[in-house]
Amino acid sequence: MDGTGKLFEPFCSLMPVPTVTIPLPQFGPQTYDFLASHIAEQLPNEEFVIVAESFSGPIAALLAAKNIENLKGIVFVATFFSCPRPVLVSLAKLIPLKSLLSLPFAKTFISRYLLTGFKYSLFISALKEVKNSILKERLISISNLKMVKMQSNLPSIYLRASSDCLVPANQIDLFKQSFPSLQVKYVKGTHFLLLSNPEACSEIIRKFAGI
Numbered sequence: 606m607d608g609t610g611k612l613f614e615p616f617c618s619l620m621p622v623p624t625v626t627i628p629l630p631q632f633g634p635q636t637y638d639f640l641a642s643h644i645a646e647q648l649p650n651e652e653f654v655i656v657a658e659s660f661s662g663p664i665a666a667l668l669a670a671k672n673i674e675n676l677k678g679i680v681f682v683a684t685f686f687s688c689p690r691p692v693l694v695s696l697a698k699l700i701p702l703k704s705l706l707s708l709p710f711a712k713t714f715i716s717r718y719l720l721t722g723f724k725y726s727l728f729i730s731a732l733k734e735v736k737n738s739i740l741k742e743r744l745i746s747i748s749n750l751k752m753v754k755m756q757s758n759l760p761s762i763y764l765r766a767s768s769d770c771l772v773p774a775n776q777i778d779l780f781k782q783s784f785p786s787l788q789v790k791y792v793k794g795t796h797f798l799l800l801s802n803p804e805a806c807s808e809i810i811r812k813f814a815g816i
Contacts, residue, residue, distance in 0.1 A: 606660040606743050611731040613658075615724075616803040622816050625649065629661075631735065635742035637750065641667035651675060654814045658682035658799050659772075660743060663750060666783065669757045678760040679784075680810050683798045686752050686779035689772045724800050755783050762788040762813050764806060766798045788813070 608629025617624045627647050633639055641664045648668075652675050657665035662684025669679055732740075761784040763777055781787050790809050794802035 606740065606747075607731040607735050608660070608739075608743075609731045609734050611727060611734075612797060612800045614727075616799040616807055619803055619807040620816075621811065629743075631739050635739060636746050637663045637667060640664050640746075641671075644668065645671060645673070648673065649675065652677050654678040654680065654810075656680040656682065656799075656810060657684060659684050659796065660747065662686065663753065666753050666755070666757075666780075669759050669761075669784075670753060670755045676759065678762075678814065680813060681761065681763045681780060681787075682806065683764065683766045683769050683772055683796050685747075685750075685772050685776045686783070687776070688748050688750050689776060691748065724797075727800070728797070752779055753783065757784050758786065759784065760786060760813070762790060762809070764798055764809060765789060765791050766796055766801070767791055767793045769796045769798075771796045 608631075610626035610628050613624075613626050617626065627644055629635075629640055630643050633643070644664055645668060654677055655665045655668065657679065659682070662681050663686065665679050665681065666686065668676065761780075763780055765774065765777060766772075777787075777789055792798055792802055792805050792809070794805070799806050
């Protein structure tokens with residue numbers, strides 16, 4: 606949800622082909638429709654595969670609905686198609702996310718359930734680059750999220766974190782309704798899966814994309 610791309614750095618370094626991280630804008634309405642249109646304008650002209658983690662999953666689904674010619678597949682990572690935890694999202698909307706992170710138990714919770722070890726500092730540095738107002742708007746977008754009614758035959762795969770405490774497993778069923786050919790892979794790790802287990806994720810994605 607930080608939208609900076611910083612959390613993808615360990616994963617991208619393991620990929621054998623050039624990868625492009627498209628940051629989310631810190632301007633304009635932070636609705637999924639606006640963000641998808643912004644990303645669509647920056648997609649490459651050659652064939653590509655989208656990797657979308659957590660907050661970005663619905664953006665990738667909206668891009669799939671546009672039938673973009675060069676889009677050859679989507680990798681959904683620990684993401685959702687409707688508001689995954691309404692109570693938590695409502696709490697985060699009321700209290701600035703950065704304020705929540707300053708609470709005494711925050712580091713312990715994040716290090717245990719969302720990330721691991723030294724990667725906590727990378728997570729914090731990414732959040733520092735994003736305004737509280739932008740984070741709040743994105744949380745509102747999550748709370749207002751309605752499943753996109755669509756059918757796509759694009760090759761797709763969902764990487765489910767074994768210890769994901771933020772996204773319920775039943776979200777996968779929602780993706781299957783729109784992406785009938787969806788493959789599901791279970792990967793050891795926490796919610797920020799591309800950061801908590803970049804090695805396993807990169808191996809699965811390389812096979813999926815045929816690289």
